[in-house]
Amino acid sequence: MSTDTKKSPGILHWLDENFENIFLVSGLLAIIFFITWQVIYRYFITPLVERAGAAVWTEEISRYIFIWISYIAVSVAIRKRSSIRIDFVYQMLPPRLQRISWIFVELIFLMLTLTITYYGWGQIERLQRFPQHTAAMRIPFLIPYLILPLGFGLMSLRLVQSMIKQIKVTGVLDSIIGAVVAVAVMSPCVLAEYIDPVPALFGYFLIFCVTGVPIAIGLGMSALTTILCADTLPIEYLAQVSFTSLDSFPTMAIPFFIAAGVFMGAGGLSQRLLGLADELVGGMYGGMALTTVATCMFFGAISGSGPATVAAIGALTIPAMEERGYSKTFAAAIVAAAGAIGVMIPPSNPFVVYGIAAQVSIGDLFIGGIVPGVLTGAVLMGYSYYAARKNNWRGSARTRTVGTVTRAVWDAKWALLVPVIVLGGIYGGLMTPTEAAAVASFYGLIVGVFIYRELDFRKVCACCVEACETSAVIIVLMAMATLFGNIMTIEDVPGTIARAILGFTSSKIAILLIINVLLLIVGVFMEALAAIVILVPILLPIVTGVGVSPLHFGIIMVVNLAIGFLTPPVGVNLFVASGISGTRIEQIAKASLPMIALMIVVLLLITYIPAIPLCLVGGAG
Structure with a gap:
């Protein structure tokens, strides 16, 4: 009994540390081999084997694996806090404000991932009602689209874990201050009936960049706030574009x-x-x-x-x-x-x-x-x-x-x-x-x-x-x-x-x-x-x-x-x-x-x- 108790946390800890890595290693190696096989098949198999046809499945499945591992890898970047961001303002802050800023940044990040998780699941429900299949392999589109709720849900989990660790370092009071600032920044786009889209888009993007939010998240969040402020696009569009923009062979x-x-x-x-x-x-x-x-x-x-x-x-x-x-x-x-x-x-x-x-x-x-x-x-x-x-x-x-x-x-x-x-x-x-x-x-x-x-x-x-x-x-x-x-x-x-x-x-x-x-x-x-x-x-x-x-x-x-x-x-x-x-x-x-x-x-x-x-x-x- 005591032996099992000792082993169990070790296994759970290993899974927590390496869960994403299993998918990343197998996924990246798979698409490297698939696309290399596509080239080999075209020049060595097709000329030798009559009616061999084209290996069209390799490109299709590689694109979908690529989308999956790209979003799963973001969870690794969240844990390591490795992102492209403008942090010269952060570097000038005293240590206490630096700690508070991480609460703000990760809470803004969490708002975006939860939004895409929610509307990503909406895409899954639509594909359940109106099934569609991929062109080459006839895979139900529901399977590749599952990355939206699963991938962004995993990001949300990693962000919550990171915030819990940060709260222990920052302290409850300062963490509340960071959360209040995040809510205050987001409140105009929720409370105002209408804000002109161009000032909203660039104003929020500037705020997010200066406050050290990763640039990718700043772009996504400024688009989300503009949609909320001005009804520029349907909000469901965020989840749809998060998938289709990566569904690209180049x-x-x-x-x-x-x-x-x-x-x-x-x-x-x-x-x-x-x-x-x-x-x-x-x-x-x-x-x-x-x-x-x-x-x-x-x-x-x-x-x-x-x-x-x-x-x-x-x-x-x-x-x-x-x-x-x-x-x-x-x-x-x-x-x-x-x-x-x-x-x-x-x-x-x-x-x-x-x-x-x-x-x-x-x-x-x-x-x-x-x-x-x-x-x-x-x-x-x-x-x-x-x-x-x-x-x-x-x-x-x-x-x-x-x-x-x-x-x-x-x-x-x-x-x-x-x-x-x-x-x-x-x-x-x-x-x-x-x-x-x-x-x-x-x-x-x-x-x-x-x-x-x-x-x-x-x-x-x-x-x-x-x-x-x-x-x-x-x-x-x-x-x-x-x-x-x-x-x-x-x-x-x-x-x-x-x-x-x-x-x-x-x-x-x-x-x-x-x-x-x-x-x-x-x-x-x-x-x-x-x-x-x-x-x-x-x-x-x-x-x-x-x-x-x-x-x-x-x-x-x-x-x-x-x-x-x-x-x-x-x-x-x-x-x-x-x-x-x-x-x-x-x-x-x-x-x-x-x-x-x-x-x-x-x-x-x-x-x-x-x-x-x-x-x-x-x-x-």
Whole structure:
């Protein structure tokens, strides 16, 4: 009896800690295998087997599993409090107000999840009364739609658990204060008979952003409050769009590319890339700094993420630069700056998000990012060489020959094949970007487990959870931005802003300068992906009105917002580099100022000379 009593809490605790992880690991691996099988089936099975047909079921079931694991992963993000939010106001608050703010934030979050849970169950009841089936597998739509009440219900449970823990830390009185503030903020949309939708939409969004509510939740809650204030849309629409906005094959490229980068970082590919870069440029002045930039460019062509690039490469190169006498602040700053190249060189998650938001070819955006990424890498290398000569930071003194370079290339061959697989598959017409991303994930998994043997079962599970959690934060942001954007469209907000700016000036040069300054300011306070999903519907009509192609503007926007990875208070690359190096963010930010200036020069070149970024895509635009 006593033994069972001791064991039972252990099992329950394990389930509580790992419940979501079971679904995330099995779900992510399943969709990677399904989409990889889709490609294999198309090119190897269909030509050999008569009447084999098409494997249409793989895409359909993968989309629905993708929606399920995306929303389940949000529960993991809730527990870890890992979300995209503007927290510079939070950072300035005294500890007591910080604790109170968490009660406010999580209560606002809970209001949204409970609302979607309730109306999600309404969708289930309608599908019970009027059954519908999926096109390929004839699955009742009720099954995929169950994620709305179950997924958002699980989020609600995790939020309640988190609030209970926070109340113990904050205290009952202060927790009541936080709850009263939340009720007070929400009361106008319930008590007022009517509030104009545009002030309600943007007013509430501003309040939620400033108070540290995750941006995705701020978008969803400001849409909900506007619906309550002005009856802009049926409230049931929130649940419907929460599902349909993710039911998209191109959107699945995001978790696949993130998974590929995570698998390859944990699987040892980053170390091989570092060895190759060291052989190529490590012997020059500033050799390790040059190696860092080159490796970030290589790794950017795998991960598609700035912070992931800084984490994977910085952990190896910052200590190595310190050993060679480099300033610790310079070492951290050059890694943070070079990490921004990770979102320019394809594959790039911001390009995927922009392509979906603006309906532009993701493949063309990838190609358009190559030259800006290489240019940025070149100017950062030039600055590294200059700083090294000035401070007498020499490269590692050892013999480098054709033989040593060849060996380094051979050691890194599996990593170097990734861009060939992704870009070759896309531009060879063999795979869509989503299929190429899935194949890259599968490839990274196989290399890490069976070739380098640095991924065991536990590490694979951890990589899957990390990839799902990271991508879910982005994907939920896109879903809530769809709600926000639909209300903006109904109220003609983008058109009104476009007409106002074009009425002020019709100069293409002036408008691009204004937009670049705006984006640089936005990048200081807002994460790049959030800025893209919010601003694309507003800015795209303006730039197309003066003859800038959506493709060219996408490249401008991503390169501009990449600079935001280096600018506090939301410069995520700075946070990662600070954590690795143990250096204060202010010191790293100060050391990165010349690098930011050089990156702005590159931005101006690609803005006003379209032939530079578009030269590899036939000069389109």
